[in-house]
Amino acid sequence: MQAVAQAGDRAAFAALYEHYAPRLKAYIMRLGAPEDVAEELAQESLISAWGRAATFDPAQASVATWLFTIARNKRIDRLRRERRPEIDPNDPALVPDEMPAPDSGVDQAQAEARLRRAMQALSADQTHLLQLAFFSDLSHREIADREKLPLGTVKSRIRLALARLRTQLDGEGMEG
Numbered sequence: 001m002q003a004v005a006q007a008g009d010r011a012a013f014a015a016l017y018e019h020y021a022p023r024l025k026a027y028i029m030r031l032g033a034p035e036d037v038a039e040e041l042a043q044e045s046l047i048s049a050w051g052r053a054a055t056f057d058p059a060q061a062s063v064a065t066w067l068f069t070i071a072r073n074k075r076i077d078r079l080r081r082e083r084r085p086e087i088d089p090n091d092p093a094l095v096p097d098e099m100p101a102p103d104s105g106v107d108q109a110q111a112e113a114r115l116r117r118a119m120q121a122l123s124a125d126q127t128h129l130l131q132l133a134f135f136s137d138l139s140h141r142e143i144a145d146r147e148k149l150p151l152g153t154v155k156s157r158i159r160l161a162l163a164r165l166r167t168q169l170d171g172e173g174m175e176g
Helices: 002-007 010-030 035-051 063-083 102-120 124-135 140-147 151-171
Strands: none
Touching: 002 010, 010 035, 010 063, 035 063, 102 151, 124 140, 124 151, 140 151
16 A cells, blocks of 8 residues: 555555455445445445545554445445435526516416406307316317217317407407
8 A cells, every 4th residue: 555655556556456346345235235336336445545545544544444444435425325316406496487577477467368358258168168178188088078078069169169269369469
């Protein structure tokens, strides 16, 4: 370890790696890690030891104790990451919606009012079928089954209701 620390001796590190990698892997597996994770953590531990070799103090601990401590800490870090995944700041669920322009609220309210007036011009039956199709998200087949109407009748009534709405909205200056 001192040859690695003082001179960056690759041959010394290779010997250290060959000796300790299987032992670290077995130790990490005894801690409960699957084989592939244990192998990965053993490699990470030894790479970390390579980078921190200058901090190794033989008066504090043996090489084995130092390496096994690094491996145990790598395992703990992995467990913490698995239990608490890192947050992706670009996750769409975490990005707040943009504030609408103040005038867009007024525009939206006016459009909704025009649509309500146009809906009042429809028959109760047409309004009911549109509500089932658009607000209850039912297919034409589901509406036909629910209302005990022929499928063609449901399609015709919805198509006529939409055409009538379009005419009403176009008459008020709203594109449909």
